[in-house]
Amino acid sequence: xxxxxxxxxxxxxxxxxxxxxxxxxxxxxxxxxxxxxxxxxxxxxxxxxxxxxxxxxxxxxxxxxxxxxxxxxxxxxxxxxxxxxxxxxxxxxxxxxxxxxxxxxxxxxxxxxxxxxxxxxxxxxxxxxxxxxxxxxxxxxxxxxxxxxxxxxxxxxxxxxxxxxxxxxxxxxxxxxxxxxxxxxxxxxxxxxxxxxxxxxxxxxxxxxxxxxxxxxxxxxxxxxxxxxxxxxxxxxxxxxxxxxxxxxxxxxxxxxxxxxxxxxxxxxxxxxxxxxxxxxxxxxxxxxxxxxxxxxxxxxxxxxxxxxxxxxxxxxxxxxxxxxxxxxxxxxxxxxxxxxxxxxxxxxxxxx
Amino acid sequence: xxxxxxxxxxxxxxxxxxxxxxxxxxxxxxxxxxxxxxxxxxxxxxxxxxxxxxxxxxxxxxxxxxxxxxxxxxxxxxxxxxxxxxxxxxxxxxxxxxxxxxxxxxxxxxxxxxxxxxxxxxxxxxxxxxxxxxxxxxxxxxxxxxxxxxxxxxxxxxxxxxxxxxxxxxxxxxxxxxxxxxxxxxxxxxxxxxxxxxxxxxxxxxxxxxxxxxxxxxxxxxxxxxxxxxxxxxxxxxxxxxxxxxxxx
Numbered sequence: 122x123x124x125x126x127x128x129x130x131x132x133x134x135x136x137x138x139x140x141x142x143x144x145x146x147x148x149x150x151x152x153x154x155x156x157x158x159x160x161x162x163x164x165x166x167x168x169x170x171x172x173x174x175x176x177x178x179x180x181x182x183x184x185x186x187x188x189x190x191x192x193x194x195x196x197x198x199x200x201x202x203x204x205x206x207x208x209x210x211x212x213x214x215x216x217x218x219x220x221x222x223x224x225x226x227x228x229x230x231x232x233x234x235x236x237x238x239x240x241x242x243x244x245x246x247x248x249x250x251x252x253x254x255x256x257x258x259x260x261x262x263x264x265x266x267x268x269x270x271x272x273x274x275x276x277x278x279x280x281x282x283x284x285x286x287x288x289x290x291x292x293x294x295x296x297x298x299x300x301x302x303x304x305x306x307x308x309x310x311x312x313x314x315x316x317x318x319x320x321x322x323x324x325x326x327x328x329x330x331x332x333x334x335x336x337x338x339x340x341x342x343x344x345x346x347x348x349x350x351x352x353x354x355x356x357x358x359x360x361x362x363x364x365x366x367x368x369x370x371x372x373x374x375x376x377x378x379x380x381x382x383x384x385x386x387x388x389x390x391x392x393x394x395x396x397x398x399x400x401x402x403x404x405x406x407x408x409x410x411x412x413x414x415x416x417x418x419x420x421x422x423x424x425x426x427x428x429x430x431x432x433x434x435x436x437x438x439x440x441x442x443x444x445x446x447x448x449x450x451x452x453x454x455x456x457x458x459x460x461x462x463x464x465x466x467x468x469x470x471x472x473x474x
Numbered sequence: 475x476x477x478x479x480x481x482x483x484x485x486x487x488x489x490x491x492x493x494x495x496x497x498x499x500x501x502x503x504x505x506x507x508x509x510x511x512x513x514x515x516x517x518x519x520x521x522x523x524x525x526x527x528x529x530x531x532x533x534x535x536x537x538x539x540x541x542x543x544x545x546x547x548x549x550x551x552x553x554x555x556x557x558x559x560x561x562x563x564x565x566x567x568x569x570x571x572x573x574x575x576x577x578x579x580x581x582x583x584x585x586x587x588x589x590x591x592x593x594x595x596x597x598x599x600x601x602x603x604x605x606x607x608x609x610x611x612x613x614x615x616x617x618x619x620x621x622x623x624x625x626x627x628x629x630x631x632x633x634x635x636x637x638x639x640x641x642x643x644x645x646x647x648x649x650x651x652x653x654x655x656x657x658x659x660x661x662x663x664x665x666x667x668x669x670x671x672x673x674x675x676x677x678x679x680x681x682x683x684x685x686x687x688x689x690x691x692x693x694x695x696x697x698x699x700x701x702x703x704x705x706x707x708x709x710x711x712x713x714x715x716x717x718x719x720x721x722x723x
Contacts, residue, residue: 145557171556175549176582183546183579187553190540191520195553213543317538317554319518319561326487328532330541 135160137272144170182210190329192316198224212251216331220279229454237454238292368397385462412439483507496696545576548583587644587678605691640716
């Protein structure tokens, strides 16, 4: 195993993609993900890969469509406003079932918003984002090391399910430096007999497509997609649970916010408050069942996000009406502090709110 | 046994097409397929279909195909070509797709000298959606979204894509042809062949604009449509080669 090196989240993500066998990257500059596109520009030519700066996010995601359809391990990255521009292409990619990895280093919104960290693209990432019934697999790492591990996993999941995988980080995870241990290069030898390669002796043409003019055929295609999503939901839920065994109050947070929530939890436990943390790692599929189980024991939940309240809707779906689900959020690029969350915990523990 | 002198090109599937009677897509498909056959590259050709009347051309060309979002075919083709540089990648696009919603994609693919071939079918109207105004509709042309005729003061004049793209260094061959008579069909095929040859040699971007008719949405018979094309389109969209490697030198 390699020694630990100090890396920025965005750059570590880029190196992890290379380790995962990604040799094609198409993207467009936007803050706060620019270190990633710059890393790929420098790194891919060193390993015989292709880096291309598209003329727009729209073009870049369609280059990803073409490359994924041609059978390559391919990635693009952007940040919130740019990720919105990609949504048309993501819908086509989901419809045509093309494996690829899409990174959104979230910033404050809406519109141009701010360039500071945000988590307000949760709805867009987990509920589809573009038109039609589809889901991306959504992974939300909370450290630079987990960014690396998640990126390698993302390429495998994309190929395994022929599905786009979104790595949803934020300006904090992307920009901060932490020690990481890189893994050995992964051999990506997934067979893609459906890819457009030129016939090369085949008699049946391969067609990458999301158009089904006959409504009954289009419905069958949708049913096939939904069956795949059900399988992913069954197999791929990932989360971290801390002190749920005796927690009376369960914090729910992902990404950088979960790190702050963890600090607040530790401070509260020192004060004798029985607080736990459930951290979704897959935002889709969402860990509904672990939360449902936690609701059987805990008294209350507190969801913390850098949004006006998006993931909290899924937490409420899981917990139901019997236990209160509180929410604390900061928006626009503001990051909640440990004290703020601790104060929320104390207020709830005292029966307030 | 009699000698076989005419056959369906191997690069065209033996299936009925959905095109309207008189539409030129059938002719243009055949010319493209004949060129792919003659150059012996069916086995390593990948096509990109547009959104528009020719959206279903992935069912007609007997080569691997990808269906692109509206206007994005040059970006999709770029992705394919960068993964398989040894293949022959072409896009087949209409005027709404290429000259309107996909204007950025075609300009930048040409500017990069992307080693792809584009077959651009210009019939001065949106066909599939039912006859709306295109960026190539002529001034005065009546369409469903220019019911009083295209007005220059509000819509400008039609875009001449071939002339515009020929100013870019990455574009190595740009020609405008028509398939309104047998002589022009032969010239059209020669231009398409040249565009594919440049692609195979890896010299850069090549595009052939093919002026075409749309009897259904122009509201004319096929014969009247050909006359309309000759009287109205040919004067504004002159046929010819706007860029070849000879000129580029």
